[in-house]
Amino acid sequence: MDISGDIAAAALDSFEDSAAVLDADGVILGTNASWNDLGTRGGRPVPVSDVGVNYLDTCRDGGDYADRAAESINAILDGATETFRMEYPCHSPDRKQWFLMRADRFAVDDAAYALVTHTDVTERVAAELAANRRAERTLAVASYISHDLRNPLTIARGWLETVMDGGDPADLERVERALKRMDDMIGGAVDLLRVERDGIQKEPVDLDAVARSAWEFHAHAADTNAELVVDDAAELDASPELLDRLLANLFANARQHAGDDVTVTVGTMAADTPRADASARIGFYVEDDGPGIPVEQRQRVFEVGFTTVRGSTGLGLAFVREVAELHGWSVTVTESASGGARFEFRVRPETPRHETREIPE
Numbered sequence: 072m073d074i075s076g077d078i079a080a081a082a083l084d085s086f087e088d089s090a091a092v093l094d095a096d097g098v099i100l101g102t103n104a105s106w107n108d109l110g111t112r113g114g115r116p117v118p119v120s121d122v123g124v125n126y127l128d129t130c131r132d133g134g135d136y137a138d139r140a141a142e143s144i145n146a147i148l149d150g151a152t153e154t155f156r157m158e159y160p161c162h163s164p165d166r167k168q169w170f171l172m173r174a175d176r177f178a179v180d181d182a183a184y185a186l187v188t189h190t191d192v193t194e195r196v197a198a199e200l201a202a203n204r205r206a207e208r209t210l211a212v213a214s215y216i217s218h219d220l221r222n223p224l225t226i227a228r229g230w231l232e233t234v235m236d237g238g239d240p241a242d243l244e245r246v247e248r249a250l251k252r253m254d255d256m257i258g259g260a261v262d263l264l265r266v267e268r269d270g271i272q273k274e275p276v277d278l279d280a281v282a283r284s285a286w287e288f289h290a291h292a293a294d295t296n297a298e299l300v301v302d303d304a305a306e307l308d309a310s311p312e313l314l315d316r317l318l319a320n321l322f323a324n325a326r327q328h329a330g331d332d333v334t335v336t337v338g339t340m341a342a343d344t345p346r347a348d349a350s351a352r353i354g355f356y357v358e359d360d361g362p363g364i365p366v367e368q369r370q371r372v373f374e375v376g377f378t379t380v381r382g383s384t385g386l387g388l389a390f391v392r393e394v395a396e397l398h399g400w401s402v403t404v405t406e407s408a409s410g411g412a413r414f415e416f417r418v419r420p421e422t423p424r425h426e427t428r429e430i431p432e
Contacts, residue, residue: 097127295331302338329361
């Protein structure tokens with residue numbers, strides 16, 4: 072039976088996906104409500120149908136994925152192929168999104184047409200990226216453990232054999248130190264993998280209170296001249312337990328590199344300056360007055376197993392990065408005013424970057 076134009080339009084409007092019908096020249100003949108609303112997400116003040124617009128022209132010179140879309144739709148309309156699919160990013164300043172574009176050829180009375188749809192696949196892509204990241208991190212930790220456990224294990228075994236062969240029993244302290252290092256390495260690896268597995272539960276957290284608690288219970292600074300300064304109070308949306316551990320790792324890192332008389336400062340950052348109007352806060356920082364981190368090492372410090380200090384597990388800052396990513400924070404290393412290390416955490420309501428990709432038939 073024939074379907075009237077009103078019925079066809081209503082059918083298109085029932086699609087959740089954004090849909091448009093193109094004629095043989097690529098001109099848009101009709102769109103559904105979802106397509107019209109899609110434009111408002113790109114900055115249009117009101118929904119616009121785009122009927123009468125040449126879709127191929129709008130795609131050309133719009134970047135790599137847009138050029139490929141135009142080329143492929145043109146091939147469909149020319150009869151060279153029947154369908155095309157491509158996953159592509161469509162990011163706004165405050166959110167990262169991905170869509171699946173599909174174009175299919177159909178004919179009416181020997182005239183060629185194309186149905187173009189765009190499906191929001193952000194949730195799935197974000198889940199895939201998170202799963203890939205977890206897998207990569209697990210492999211990195213497993214590789215680190217399998218490689219770096221050998222050294223303390225060899226040391227423990229060697230000194231144990233020496234003592235058993237009649238050596239000084241006091242050398243068992245060396246065995247104990249080697250075993251403790253192994254325990255630290257395994258514990259750090261387990262913590263890193265557990266936080267990946269379990270995720271986080273956020274709640275309003277007082278940065279001042281958590282920082283002072285982490286300093287008191289984890290930094291072991293009571294018998295030193297180390298000092299904690301909290302520049303200003305702020306409330307963060309975070310897991311209190313993981314924020315505590317994150318700060319504790321940074322405090323330990325500061326003492327490890329700057330010594331027992333280090334001063335560590337915690338504060339919030341605003342949009343323009345580190346200590347501007349509190350209403351414009353975009354994140355927080357932890358800095359010290361130690362020797363700082365060389366520019367060439369500032370990216371590597373977050374790698375699993377990377378360390379420049381003998382006896383360090385190289386897992387502390389990897390844990391810091393993981394906790395930051397789970398919270399949706401970016402973390403960067405720069406230099407404090409005194410020349411020390413400064414770790415800056417910025418809230419970013421977006422998922423990791425994703426490359427354009429075609430989906431094979």
